[in-house]
Structures are given as structure tokens and as C-alpha cells.
Amino acid sequence: MYYLNEEPKRSPLRWIVIIALLLTGGYFALAKWSPRTLERARVWLTTDKAAKGAAPALPIEPAPQASEAKPELPRQLNAPATGITQPPPDAPATVDKSAQVAVLLYHRVEANASPALRIAPELFEEHMQKLKDANITVISMQDFLAWKRGEKSIPARSALITIDDGFSSTFDVARPILKKYGYPWTCFVYTNFISRGSALTWEQLAQLRDEGVEIGCHSHSHANLRDTQGKPPEVYEEWLKQEIAGAKQTLEQRLGIRCATYAYPFGSYSNRVLEHVKAAGFEAAFTLGSIRTSFSAPSDRIARFSWLDARPHDFNPVFSWSGRVQAADAPQANAAVAMPAAPAEAAIPILTQPLDGDVIADPQPLLRADLAALGNVDANTVSLRLSGVGMIPFSWVPDSKLTISAKVPKPLEPGDYTVTVTALAERRRVEAQWRFRVDTGSGYDNALRPSDKPR
Numbered sequence: 126m127y128y129l130n131e132e133p134k135r136s137p138l139r140w141i142v143i144i145a146l147l148l149t150g151g152y153f154a155l156a157k158w159s160p161r162t163l164e165r166a167r168v169w170l171t172t173d174k175a176a177k178g179a180a181p182a183l184p185i186e187p188a189p190q191a192s193e194a195k196p197e198l199p200r201q202l203n204a205p206a207t208g209i210t211q212p213p214p215d216a217p218a219t220v221d222k223s224a225q226v227a228v229l230l231y232h233r234v235e236a237n238a239s240p241a242l243r244i245a246p247e248l249f250e251e252h253m254q255k256l257k258d259a260n261i262t263v264i265s266m267q268d269f270l271a272w273k274r275g276e277k278s279i280p281a282r283s284a285l286i287t288i289d290d291g292f293s294s295t296f297d298v299a300r301p302i303l304k305k306y307g308y309p310w311t312c313f314v315y316t317n318f319i320s321r322g323s324a325l326t327w328e329q330l331a332q333l334r335d336e337g338v339e340i341g342c343h344s345h346s347h348a349n350l351r352d353t354q355g356k357p358p359e360v361y362e363e364w365l366k367q368e369i370a371g372a373k374q375t376l377e378q379r380l381g382i383r384c385a386t387y388a389y390p391f392g393s394y395s396n397r398v399l400e401h402v403k404a405a406g407f408e409a410a411f412t413l414g415s416i417r418t419s420f421s422a423p424s425d426r427i428a429r430f431s432w433l434d435a436r437p438h439d440f441n442p443v444f445s446w447s448g449r450v451q452a453a454d455a456p457q458a459n460a461a462v463a464m465p466a467a468p469a470e471a472a473i474p475i476l477t478q479p480l481d482g483d484v485i486a487d488p489q490p491l492l493r494a495d496l497a498a499l500g501n502v503d504a505n506t507v508s509l510r511l512s513g514v515g516m517i518p519f520s521w522v523p524d525s526k527l528t529i530s531a532k533v534p535k536p537l538e539p540g541d542y543t544v545t546v547t548a549l550a551e552r553r554r555v556e557a558q559w560r561f562r563v564d565t566g567s568g569y570d571n572a573l574r575p576s577d578k579p580r
Contacts, residue, residue, distance in 0.1 A: 219278065220272065220275050220276070220277065220278045220420075221278045221279065221281060222420040222421075223281065223420075224272070224278070224279050224280065224281045224282075224283060224420065225281070225282065225283070225417045225418065225419055225450055226264070226269060226272075226279070226283045226284065226285055226417060226418045227261070227283075227284045227285075227417045227418075227430060227442075227443045227446075228284070228285040228287060228411065228418060228427060228428065228429040228430065229252075229284060229285065229286050229287065229429065229430050229432070229440075229443065230287050230288075230289060230411075230413070230429040230430060230431040230432060231244055231249065231286075231287070231288045231289070231299070231432050232244075232288065232289050232290055232292070232432070233290075233292050233294055234246055234249045234288070234294050234295065234298045234299040234302070235292075235294040235298055238292075238294070238482070241433055241434055241435065241481040241482060241559070241560075242432075242433070242434070242481070242482070243434055244432050244434065246298050246299075246302065249298075249299065249302060250302050250305075252440070252444075253302060253303070253305075253306045253308065254306075255444045256284055256308075256443075256444070257306065259282075259444050259445075259446065260282060261282045261283065261284045261443075261444075261446070262279070262280040262282065262283050262284070263283070263284050263285070263286060263306075263308040263309060263310075264279055264280070264283045264284070264285065264309065265309035265337075265339065266285065266309070266311045266339040266341070266385075266386060267339065268309075269283075269285055269409075270385060270386075270408055270409060272420070273409065273420070273424055282446055284443070285310075285311065286303065286308055286309075286310040286311070287310065287311045287312075287313060287341070287388070287411065287429060288310065288311070288312055288313070289313045289343055289388055290313070290314065290315065290318065290324075290343065290347070291312060291313075291314035291315070291318060291319060291324050291325040291330075291343075292323055292324060292325070293323050293324060293325055293329075294323075295312060295325060296325055296329045296332075296333065300333070300338075309337065309338075309339070310338060310339070311338070311339040311340075311341050311386065312325075312330070312333055312338055312339070312340055312341065313341040313342065313343040313386075313388040313411075314330065314340065314341075314342070314343055314376070315342075315343040315344045315345060315346065315347040315372065315390070316342075316344075316345050316372045316375045316376065317345055317346050317347075318347065327379055327380075330379075330380060331380060334380055334381075334382060339385075339386070340376060340380060340382055340384065341384065341385075341386040341387065341388055341411075342369075342372050342373045342376055342384050342386070342387045342388070342407070343372075343387075343388045343390065344368045344369065344372055344387075344389075344390050345367055345368045345371060345372040345375075346368065347390045348368065348390060349390060349391055349393050349476045349495050349497070350365060350368060350369075350389060350390060350393060350394060350395070350398045351393045351394065351395045351398065351497055351527070352393075352476075352495055352497075352527065352528060355522075355523060362397075365397065365398065365401045366401060369387065369398070369401045369402055369405050369407075370401065370404065370405035373387070373405050373406075373407070384407075385407060385408040385409065386407060386408065386409050386410065386411065387402055387405075387407045387409075387410040387411070388410070388411045388429075389410065389411065389412050390476075391413075391475070391476050391495075391498065392411075392412040392413030392414075392429075392431075392498070393412075393476070393495075393497055393498065394410075394412060394426070399425055399426075402425055403425065407425075408424065409424045409425070409427055410424070410425045410426065410427065411427045411428075411429050412426050412427065412428060412429070413428065413429055413431050413498075414428030414429065414430075414451065415428070415430050415431075415439050415442060415448065415449075416428045416442075416448060416449040416450060416451045417442075417448070417449070417450045417451065418450070418451050419450050419451060419452050419453075421452055421453035422451040422452060422453065423453070427451070428451045430442075430443055435558075475494055475495055475496065475497070475498045475499065475546070475557045475559075476494070476495040476497075476498075477492075477493065477494050477495070477544070477559045478490075478491065478492065478493040478494075479492075479559075479561040480559070480561075481559035481560060481561070482559075482560060482561070483561045483562070484561070484562045484564050485561055485562070485563060485564070486563075486564065486565055487563075488536040488537045488538075488539075488563055488565055489532070489533045489535065489536045489537065490533055490537075490561075490563075491530065491531075491532055491533075492509070492511070492517070492519075492530070492531045492532070492533065492544060493522070493528060493529070493530045493531075494509070494528065494529050494544070494546050494557065494559075495527055495528045496527050496528070496529065496546065496548065496557075497527045498557070499546075499548060499550050499555045499557060500550035500551065500555065501550050501551055502548045502549070502550045502555070503548060503549045503550070504521070506547075506548045506549040507519075507529065507546065507547070507548040508546070508547050508548070509529065509531055509544070509545075509546055510544070510545045510546075510547075511533065511542060511543075511544055511545075512542050512543040512544075512545075513537070513538075513540075513542060514533065514534070514535075514537075517531045517533065517534065518531060519531035529546075537563045538563070539562075539563050539564055539565055540562065540563060541560060541561075541562050542560065542561055542562070542563065543558060543559070543560050544558065544559055544560070544561075545557070545558050546558075
């Protein structure tokens with residue numbers, strides 16, 4: 126019972142119900158407010174109460190109904206969804222014509238190949254690491270060509286990696302190492318070697334193409350293009366066409382590519398060879414020479430540092446970034462090879478028969494050597510020596526002032542032999558060497574290299 130002047134006590138549950146109803150009502154009231162109204166409320170709550178004057182009222186715009194939707198303004202192509210117009214792309218950067226490129230040439234990345242052209246996989250990988258350590262940027266062939274055209278700049282210290290001939294070790298050994306370092310590279314192949322013996326197959330070349338490797342042309346038969354081999358002029362011209370334009374067409378048709386680059390076999394060229402390379406539509410062609418390439422260097426005679434097992438010092442200027450640079454006044458084509466003069470008594474790679482590293486069955490072989498790479502040789506100073514035999518008389522091949530030929534005077538015992546050619550070229554002593562093995566039970570002949578013979 127209640128007493129007079131005493132308020133009745135209300136249950137706590139009643140107060141809880143009242144508060145819940147108030148909160149629910151407030152929630153539905155706020156939910157009907159527009160985002161603009163909520164923004165105004167936030168401004169009111171955060172405005173300094175001590176500030177003079179009332180906060181300016183923000184205009185409230187009703188949200189457009191579905192039937193009143195505003196048409197979307199046209200956007201610039203590729204502009205982001207915000208509708209903000211993108212600025213035009215930057216103008217092409219100025220090409221750095223002072224940049225230089227070291228072009229590296231390898232042949233067989235394997236431990237048990239011909240000593241002259243092989244490089245052990247471990248040493249090849251060491252070269253790749255040295256490029257990285259020396260801050261030399263390995264660029265692609267397409268970037269190099271764009272730079273030579275004046276369309277794209279490249280790092281001041283750049284390198285091109287090229288591997289010639291197309292031995293299977295290019296795919297099996299060199300390729301994984303180059304992938305590890307992320308280096309682009311170029312594979313120069315000669316077409317009558319593809320899918321034969323220890324060569325790359327067409328299927329492997331297609332895979333290299335699909336992986337972004339540049340496929341370049343290295344002729345059809347890998348013969349010295351300067352040597353007419355006694356052919357009449359019209360026959361020689363047709364032969365050159367097949368070795369250059371014909372090989373290019375084969376690669377383009379079989380691989381569906383544009384073959385833009387050519388590598389002269391043995392680095393040897395002549396005026397006529399240069400003309401055929403130009404007529405075939407090649408954008409650049411490569412020879413030999415331990416010098417870096419400049420922007421102004423002739424694109425049809427680009428020098429390459431060629432790795433030779435017996436001359437590892439030839440690569441020292443690459444990693445130290447020292448030595449000479451090939452400029453616009455590079456020697457024109459009647460020098461057999463665009464190669465700087467070698468130091469006295471240094472061995473120079475030349476075209477020979479048997480080829481360096483061959484295994485032959487004939488115990489009394491014919492020895493031939495193209496002396497073009499030795500420079501302006503004094504014919505009266507040339508000598509030919511065979512290890513185990515001594516000096517051997519020779520004759521000059523008819524219709525060729527560059528090639529000597531000699532028959533070994535007596536049958537050779539099975540084993541390894543070294544042939545040495547020495548001469549004076551412009552009053553300097555020059556020398557070339559190659560090696561072969563006689564194995565009368567091998568079944569090899571003197572016409573094909575062991576690696577070229579079909580399996």
C-alpha cells in the first residue's frame with residue numbers, strides 16, 4: 126500500500142523498456158537522414174563552441190531518383206573510373222649517344238667440347254655474375270637495335286650476349302643459367318646444322334623464340350663468305366645469296382619470325398658480302414673484335430668479344446670496362462675481318478681443315494688454312510708446322526690468295542696433333558693454331574665435323 130505524499134516505486138524493467146524504445150526510435154529517425162545531413166551533424170559536433178558565428182549551413186541535395194539519374198560524362202580512353210583526364214604520355218627520352226655496348230660471343234657451354242670454342246658451365250656462370258657485379262646491364266637485341274636507330278636510350282654500360290652455331294648445349298646448359306640471371310640473349314644459328322647431330326632442333330628453336338630469345342642468322346653452311354673457292358663470279362654471287370638471304374628466309378618461314386640480325390661465319394666479310402647483307406634486309410650484322418661498340422659504329426660490322434679457351438684475357442676489357450671502342454671510322458670491308466691487330470705471337474682463330482677439335486680417320490689428311498683473319502700477310506713469310514712432323518711444304522689454293530693447302534707427307538699415328546701457321550703481317554709476327562685427333566677406328570671422315578654427322 127502507498128502512503129500519502131509518497132511516489133510509487135517503478136520497476137527497473139520498466140525503465141529498460143523505455144530506454145530501448147527511445148533508442149530504436151532514434152535509430153530509425155537517423156537512418157532516414159541523408160549523408161549530407163549526417164555530415165552536417167558531424168560538423169556541428171566538432172566545431173569549436175567558442176568560435177564566433179554559427180557554422181555555415183551546407184546545402185542539402187536530395188539524392189536523384191532512379192528515373193532522374195544523371196548521364197555519365199564521356200571518359201578519356203584508358204582513363205580511370207574517377208573520370209579524371211590522364212595527362213599525355215611523356216615525350217621520348219633523349220637517346221644517350223655516349224653509351225657503349227660490349228657484345229659477348231660464346232659457342233659451346235660445355236666441359237667436354239672442342240677446346241677452342243668451349244667454355245665450362247661454371248665459368249660461363251661466373252661471367253654472368255661478373256657482369257652483374259660490374260653494374261653492366263645486359264640488354265636485348267631489340268633494345269640495342271632501337272638504340273642504334275635513335276629511338277631508345279640504353280644504360281651507359283650495356284652488354285649483349287650472343288651464342289653462335291646452335292649446339293644443343295645452348296638449350297640444355299646455357300639457357301638455364303641465363304634464365305637464372307634474367308638476361309636476354311641472342312642465338313645465331315646456321316640452317317644446315319639445325320636438327321642434325323648435336324645441334325638444336327627446330328622444336329627447341331621454336332621454344333626459345335616463344336621464351337623471347339632473339340634468333341639470328343649465321344649463314345646456311347657456316348663457310349667463309351670471302352672465299353670464292355674457285356667459283357665463277359656468277360656462281361659465287363648465287364652462293365652468297367643462298368648463304369645470306371636464303372638462310373634468312375628459311376628461318377623466317379620455319380619459325381614465323383622477322384630475322385633482323387646476321388653473324389658472319391668466322392667474322393669474315395668483304396664488300397660483296399656487305400652488299401648482300403644489306404640487300405637481304407638485315408638491320409645489323411656482327412663480326413669479331415675485342416672492342417666495345419659505340420652509337421656511331423657501323424651497324425653492318427659490329428665487333429664481338431669472342432670467347433676462346435686459349436685466350437681468356439680477351440674478355441678482361443669487358444668486366445673492367447676498359448680498352449678500345451669501335452667508332453664510325455671502323456675499317457671498311459677489304460680487311461678480311463674487322464678485328465683489331467693481335468699482339469705479337471698471339472694465336473688467332475682461322476678457318477681450317479680439319480676443323481679445330483675434329484676427330485678424323487684419315488691418317489694422312491689434307492691440311493688447309495684460310496689466312497684472311499691474320500691480316501695483310503706477307504706471303505713470303507708464311508710457314509706451316511705440324512707437331513711430331515715438323516715444317517710441311519704447302520701451296521696456295523688456286524684462285525685464292527688467302528688459303529694455303531698441304532698434304533701430310535706420311536701417315537700419322539693415332540693421337541693428337543697441333544698445326545701452327547706463322548707469318549709477318551705489317552711487320553708483326555702473327556700466329557694461328559688448331560688441333561685435331563687421328564683415330565683410325567672412329568669412322569669419321571674429313572668432310573664433316575663429328576658433331577655434324579647425323580646420328
